[in-house]
Amino acid sequence: MANIRDQCSWVHMREGELATKKSKDLVRMAVAKARLLEPLYKRKVKINKAALVIGGGLSGMVSALELANQEFDVHLIEREGELGGNLRRIHYLFNGEDPQKELKSLIEKVKGNDKIHLFTSAKIESVEGFFGNFKTRLTVNGERLTEIEHGVIIVATGAKEYKPKEYLYGQDERIITQLELEEKLSTPHSVFRTPQSVVMIQCVGS
Known part of the structure; x- marks a missing residue:
């Protein structure tokens, strides 16, 4: 296929002579390619259903x-x-x-x-x-x-929780991720079960 409309008529609408020359080149290339094409044949392949x-x-x-x-x-x-x-x-x-x-x-x-x-x-x-x-x-x-x-x-390999380098994560034990907080809250007698105050910083690292 030679795409004369998109590659010539529209993009070279004010250059008629050059657009015509380019169109002829595109047609010649398309014909040359068509001479080398071979037909495609359908082929049956046994499918493993596992x-x-x-x-x-x-x-x-x-x-x-x-x-x-x-x-x-x-x-x-x-x-x-x-x-x-x-x-x-x-x-x-x-x-x-x-x-x-x-x-x-x-x-x-x-x-x-x-x-x-x-x-x-x-x-x-x-x-x-x-x-x-x-x-x-x-x-x-x-x-x-x-x-x-x-x-x-x-x-279905899932995802990994982002481990930030910001906000002193890894340097201060009070700074934890959302999943780490949830694990601590689920642990009996954890000090994180009754915090006096909590600050949540969203979208860290994005």
Whole structure:
């Protein structure tokens, strides 16, 4: 295709002679390219219907369960030794529900589902293949090498809490992050349960 309108008529509307010359060049190039084109043929490829989910936090576990409930085999990979991700550090919700209770229930569902193959303390060494047919090699507990064949990959690796360099964080024990505050509030007899005053600085580091 030679795009005469966008690349000539509009951008060179006041340079008719030069625009015409450029248009001819574009047409010549398009024709020369067309002479070398080869037809595309449809090809049937066998698809591996198993899925690889990277990350055993809330998103990863929910994704794995949704796929497993549709009768797909799922390989769930978690870098840490236990499931939960950042949800393990959340103890309170605004509506009063207990997130740790929900987390425990979710983990039990994952471990009890025959369609979900769980790998904890696992590290991905390599991924190769193409859409519908992938091979992923893992080390588990730093030793055993496992190869998994699957057709799709869901990346649910979550996020890390920002550890600031500002405001004396790391230098004064009273200066903590939001998640650290929540963990201290959930600890019985913690001095942080009855603070006299609290200052929250939002969007630090952004």
